[in-house]
Amino acid sequence: LPSRLTPTQKNVWIEYVQLAEDYKPLNLGLGIPDYPPPNYVTQTLAQIAKSGDCLLHQYTRDYGHPRLVSALSQLYSRLVKRPINPQTEILTTVGAFEALFSTIIGHVDQGDEVIIIEPFFECYEPMVKMAGGVPKFIPLRLKDLPPNQVPTSGDWTLDKDELEGLFTPKTKLLVLNNPHNPLGKVFKLEELQHIADLCKKWNVLCISDEVYEWIVYKPNKHIRIATLPGMWDRTITIGSTGKTFSVTGWKLGWAYGPSNLLYNLQMVHQNSVYTGNTPIQEVVAIGLEKELECLDRNDCYFNSISSELVVKRDFMVKVLSEVGMKPTVPEGGYFMVADWTPLESQIDLSSEKDKWKDYRFTKWMTKNLGLQGIPPSAFYTERDKSLAENFVRYCFFKKHENLEEAARILKKWK
Ligand code: PMP
Numbered sequence: 553l554p555s556r557l558t559p560t561q562k563n564v565w566i567e568y569v570q571l572a573e574d575y576k577p578l579n580l581g582l583g584i585p586d587y588p589p590p591n592y593v594t595q596t597l598a599q600i601a602k603s604g605d606c607l608l609h610q611y612t613r614d615y616g617h618p619r620l621v622s623a624l625s626q627l628y629s630r631l632v633k634r635p636i637n638p639q640t641e642i643l644t645t646v647g648a649f650e651a652l653f654s655t656i657i658g659h660v661d662q663g664d665e666v667i668i669i670e671p672f673f674e675c676y677e678p679m680v681k682m683a684g685g686v687p688k689f690i691p692l693r694l695k696d697l698p699p700n701q702v703p704t705s706g707d708w709t710l711d712k713d714e715l716e717g718l719f720t721p722k723t724k725l726l727v728l729n730n731p732h733n734p735l736g737k738v739f740k741l742e743e744l745q746h747i748a749d750l751c752k753k754w755n756v757l758c759i760s761d762e763v764y765e766w767i768v769y770k771p772n773k774h775i776r777i778a779t780l781p782g783m784w785d786r787t788i789t790i791g792s793t794g795k796t797f798s799v800t801g802w803k804l805g806w807a808y809g810p811s812n813l814l815y816n817l818q819m820v821h822q823n824s825v826y827t828g829n830t831p832i833q834e835v836v837a838i839g840l841e842k843e844l845e846c847l848d849r850n851d852c853y854f855n856s857i858s859s860e861l862v863v864k865r866d867f868m869v870k871v872l873s874e875v876g877m878k879p880t881v882p883e884g885g886y887f888m889v890a891d892w893t894p895l896e897s898q899i900d901l902s903s904e905k906d907k908w909k910d911y912r913f914t915k916w917m918t919k920n921l922g923l924q925g926i927p928p929s930a931f932y933t934e935r936d937k938s939l940a941e942n943f944v945r946y947c948f949f950k951k952h953e954n955l956e957e958a959a960r961i962l963k964k965w966k
């Protein structure tokens with residue numbers, strides 16, 4: 553293996569998808585819905601497959617299918633309140649994953665420092681290392697709260713001085729994930745302002761991974777950091793069809809930002825992927841056009857998805873609290889972390905050999921109770937993994953009957 557790839561070998565998704573294959577648990581691990589996406593989305597896919605337009609089955613424009621970049625430009629011009637050029641300021645990619653990869657490989661040079669907020673979506677660290685960069689980490693920390701207060705993801709905060717202390721003349725990039733996986737944190741204006749001020753002060757670029765932009769629970773509001781004064785010129789914002797239309801298997805994402813920054817992503821894209829899947833891009837373009845027509849109405853999918861999920865969130869908070877765990881109520885996204893250690897005395901984890909306790913707990917639970925979660929220490933660098941050992945991450949984008957089944961499993965065990 554080339555040395556640039558050696559830090560990239562362990563991968564929680566590969567390990568836990570295999571674990572689920574082997575033990576067939578009720579799977580609240582991987583972040584996927586277990587019921588169909590909106591009807592009109594799958595119907596459009598069927599229509600495109602049957603349409604007589606044979607060119608929809610051939611290569612499309614390299615940096616993004618024309619109809620899709622046009623729809624994305626209309627959507628985001630409206631949301632960031634500035635005209636976005638569909639040709640030069642948007643790139644469509646193979647999932648948000650490729651958008652992250654193209655941004656990091658396209659901007660980080662040997663020795664450049666990249667600030668990453670923990671917990672972080674697990675590919676950020678290996679991507680930075682693959683680019684020859686040096687990741688610098690700062691954890692979100694849960695505030696001290698009165699014993700009976702249920703924490704929310706808003707109680708996980710960055711220490712302002714600690715963040716400032718990470719910036720150096722070598723800092724090239726800061727990676728922000730908002731709304732946040734796995735905590736569900738939706739950054740407040742004041743928090744984003746502090747990050748933005750530091751990026752401007754140190755002339756640092758910001759990658760804003762906003763794949764959960766439509767999943768935000770009232771009264772929280774999603775604020776795009778690119779809309780803060782002086783930030784458009786230094787921000788690349790990333791989105792995902794998988795999260796936007798609840799079709800994670802479609803693996804279509806995008807990045808938007810100023811053309812001089814997008815150019816670097818285009819260079820990585822044209823030399824690795826070249827062009828994305830045409831029919832899926834056409835379907836998503838049509839889906840976005842439909843959403844654009846109804847964006848001000850509650851029945852549009854982008855607005856209704858959070859109402860659908862908030863019920864599931866509240867159910868999971870209740871169940872986890874009743875069995876004695878301490879969940880953090882997420883303000884957005886469809887994951888929840890919970891402190892499972894109040895139950896530690898009831899479990900014998902000695903059959904599991906992993907270094908970190910959350911890995912041992914989640915594997916034990918998969919094998920012995922048939923319920924899978926993800927160990928959040930996967931979202932921390934080696935130095936900081938112990939900060940996550942008391943937690944487990946559950947995905948609650950599941951049919952109600954499956955959440956009830958999870959409740960039955962946990963209550964029976966308790
Ligand atoms: N960023 C975050 C925070 C994620 O949770 C995910 C997983 N969906 C991705 C990026 C990757 O998205 P995609 O499936 O579109 O590649």
Ligand code: GLN
Binds near residue numbers: 565583584
């Ligand atoms: N984002 C999803 C999760 O956090 C899926 C992970 C992935 O893209 N492999 O569960």
